[in-house]
Amino acid sequence: xxxxxxxxxxxxxxxxxxxxxxxxxxxxxxxxxxxxxxxxxxxxxxxxxxxxxxxxxxxxxxxxxxxxxxxxxxxxxxxxxxxxxxxxxxxxxxxxxxxxxxxxxxxxxxxxxxxxxxxxxxxxxxxxxxxxxxxxxxxxxxxxxxxxxxxxxxxxxxxxxxxxxxxxxxxxxxxxxxxxxxxxxxxxxxxxxxxxxxxxxxxxxxxxxxxxxxxxxxxxxxxxxxxxxxxxxxxxxxxxxxxxxxxxxxxxxxxxxxxxxxxxxxxxxxxxxxxxxxxxxxxxxxxxxxxxxxxxxxxxxxxxxxxxxxxxxxxxxxxxxxxxxxxxxxxxxxxxxxxxxxxxxxxxxxxxxxxxxxxxxxxxxxxxxxxxxxxxxxxxxxxxxxxxxxxxxxxxxxxxxxxxxxxxxxxxxxxxxx
Numbered sequence: 001x002x003x004x005x006x007x008x009x010x011x012x013x014x015x016x017x018x019x020x021x022x023x024x025x026x027x028x029x030x031x032x033x034x035x036x037x038x039x040x041x042x043x044x045x046x047x048x049x050x051x052x053x054x055x056x057x058x059x060x061x062x063x064x065x066x067x068x069x070x071x072x073x074x075x076x077x078x079x080x081x082x083x084x085x086x087x088x089x090x091x092x093x094x095x096x097x098x099x100x101x102x103x104x105x106x107x108x109x110x111x112x113x114x115x116x117x118x119x120x121x122x123x124x125x126x127x128x129x130x131x132x133x134x135x136x137x138x139x140x141x142x143x144x145x146x147x148x149x150x151x152x153x154x155x156x157x158x159x160x161x162x163x164x165x166x167x168x169x170x171x172x173x174x175x176x177x178x179x180x181x182x183x184x185x186x187x188x189x190x191x192x193x194x195x196x197x198x199x200x201x202x203x204x205x206x207x208x209x210x211x212x213x214x215x216x217x218x219x220x221x222x223x224x225x226x227x228x229x230x231x232x233x234x235x236x237x238x239x240x241x242x243x244x245x246x247x248x249x250x251x252x253x254x255x256x257x258x259x260x261x262x263x264x265x266x267x268x269x270x271x272x273x274x275x276x277x278x279x280x281x282x283x284x285x286x287x288x289x290x291x292x293x294x295x296x297x298x299x300x301x302x303x304x305x306x307x308x309x310x311x312x313x314x315x316x317x318x319x320x321x322x323x324x325x326x327x328x329x330x331x332x333x334x335x336x337x338x339x340x341x342x343x344x345x346x347x348x349x350x351x352x353x354x355x356x357x358x359x360x361x362x363x364x365x366x367x368x369x370x371x372x373x374x375x376x377x378x379x380x381x382x383x384x385x386x387x388x389x390x391x392x393x394x395x396x397x398x399x400x401x402x403x404x405x406x407x408x409x410x411x412x413x414x415x416x417x418x
Contacts, residue, residue, distance in 0.1 A: 001183060007191035010146055010179050011198030014119045017176035018144040022116050024173060026093040029139055032171035033089035037082040039163045040132060044078050050155035051128065058152050066256035066315040070126040071153055081129045084383035085136045091381075094400050095142040098409065106418075109411040114404045116142035118200035121192045122385065123148045123214060125206030128156035133376075133383040134203075135164050135178045141403040144177050146199065148192060150206070151184035158182070193218040203398070205386040208313070223394060223402075225386035227313040228258030228341040230371045233330040233356070234274055235347035236267035242368055243270075243346040244277045250344065250370040252285045256315045258387060259342050259374040263310060263320040265330045268294070271323045275299045287317045294323040310337045327352050331359055338362055340389040342374040363389050363396040 040047065051073040058071055073081075094114045101111035120143050124130045131147055138145040149157040161180040168175050181188050193202050193214055201221050204214040208227045215222055232250050234243045250261035266274050271294065279299045282289060289295070289302040290309045296302045302321070309320040310333070324330045327345075334343055344366035345356040353367050364374040364387075374397070376384025381399030388394050394402035 001185075003183065003185050003187045004191055006183070007181075007188055007195065008198075010181065011119070011195045013176035014144045014146055014179060015198045017174040018116070018118050020174050021139075021142050021144055021177050022095070024142060026095075028171050028173055029093070029142070030089045032139055032167045032173055033085050033136055035167035035170050036132065036136060036164055037085040037089070039166060040078060040082040040085070040160070043159070043163055044075065047078055047156065047159050048073060048075070050159040051153075053155045054128070054153050061152070063152065064316070067126055067152070069254065069256040071128070071156075073128060073156065077129065080377075081132045084129075084133055084377055087377070088136045088140050088383055088400070091140065091400060093140065094404050106415060107412070108415050111409050111411075112406040113409045114401075115407055117403055117405055119144045119146065119198055120403065121146045121148070121195075121199045121202045121220070123189055123192065123202065123204045123206070123210065125150040125210060126153055127205075128153045128160060130205060130385075131157045131160040131180070132164070134385050135161075137383060137385050137398075137400060137403055139173075139177060141400045143403055146179050146181065146192060148181040148189060154184065189214075190217065193220060196220055203386055221393075223386070223388050223398060224390050225258070226341070226389045227339050228260070228387070229263065229311065229313050229337060229339040230259060230261050230342045230344075230374075231263045231265055231330075231334050231338060232261045232344045232346065232371060233265040233324075233327070233334070234267060234270060235327060235330075235345060235349060235352050236269040237349035237352060238267075238270060238346040239348055239368075240270070240273060240277070243274060244281070246344065246346055246368070246370050247274075247278055248281050250372055251282070251287060251319050252317075253370070253372050255317055257372075258313075259371050260315070261319070261344075261371050262312065262314055263322065263333075263337065265322050265324050265333060267326055267330070268323050271295075272298055275321075282319065285317065287319055289319055289321055291321040292323055295321045298323075313339070327355060331356065334360055334362075341387060342366065342371045344369060344371050363387060 097114045122134045203223045204211045275298050290305040291302040340362045342364040343362045376397035384397040
């Protein structure tokens with residue numbers, strides 16, 4: 001296979017389809033989305049069988065358990081995939097929305113219209129649900145998607161892509177609106193991220209290595225999803241029961257996800273009580289604690305943390321724990337070590353809550369809630385294409401609006417500039 005020519009053909013087809021998708025009616029897009037959701041559930045056994053092959057191959061290749069968890073599908077996850085697509089169908093169509101119309105002194109009207117980005121190249125690892133999420137979000141927002149999933153999920157991705165192609169045909173939408181790169185050759189990624197004539201935006205979704213490579217080599221704008229070094233800070237004025245439940249959930253609900261807590265910060269005034277309770281719960285889950293010197297003294301079984309631990313996204317049953325002097329110390333630690341993804345404070349002190357929400361510079365900042373809520377589905381976006389830690393063009397979970405732009409529209413009645 002000539003990879004360069006193959007990718008050029010995908011790009012040409014995508015660019016042609018993007019003009020048609022920009023004109024697609026809301027009814028046609030929603031029809032395709034509902035067909036996708038229904039067919040995903042109808043084809044559950046086929047999808048799970050393909051996923052079983054991917055998991056077996058992954059274990060044989062020596063993938064760690066965190067990556068296996070990202071790769072694995074079950075009936076609940078397949079149903080959640082379908083439900084996410086239905087939620088996207090139910091959301092208002094952003095395309096064509098006109099806002100901020102106003103008359104200028106010259107007599108013209110000036111406003112903004114929301115429009116698709118165009119052709120979006122999405123490069124992702126492991127999670128086969130991204131195939132459905134990304135395709136659905138791109139379809140509803142009038143975009144065209146070129147999807148390049150990881151080779152470890154190829155069987156799952158191809159089956160889900162087949163479902164999407166069937167739905168596009170049924171809704172009389174162009175098949176090239178969603179294309180899956182059917183080669184694991186790394187050269188395909190290199191071609192995709194440099195096809196400026198055909199691709200408008202690149203979105204990498206995967207590990208730090210993938211995102212770093214794409215950011216450094218792409219010649220097309222990139223919406224980055226960097227690693228999730230998420231913090232929970234338990235304040236001295238925290239409700240102890242809330243604190244324990246939140247810190248336990250944020251770490252152990254799922255390990256191999258970007259919104260899992262990787263570092264727990266505890267105010268020194270409540271550290272003995274908190275660690276006594278959480279230590280038992282984490283031990284029952286087999287969570288390894290890597291702590292500061294004070295943590296090691298208080299918690300039996302904790303091992304000494306290194307400087308590297310404060311900058312690590314474990315995606316595993318490992319947690320870094322640091323006892324801090326108070327909110328100033330906690331915010332300072334977060335500023336030095338956070339990846340800008342999600343941070344949470346547990347406190348009943350309104351002044352501390354306001355300071356934390358205002359001063360912590362991450363894409364999601366939470367009060368008395370688990371970091372696991374940093375998710376497009378939980379935010380009411382239907383699904384997400386990733387969680388951007390950028391500040392331009394979007395930040396946080398990237399849903400429908402994040403896959404659009406705005407253009408200025410001007411309305412006159414024969415007006416000429418004097």
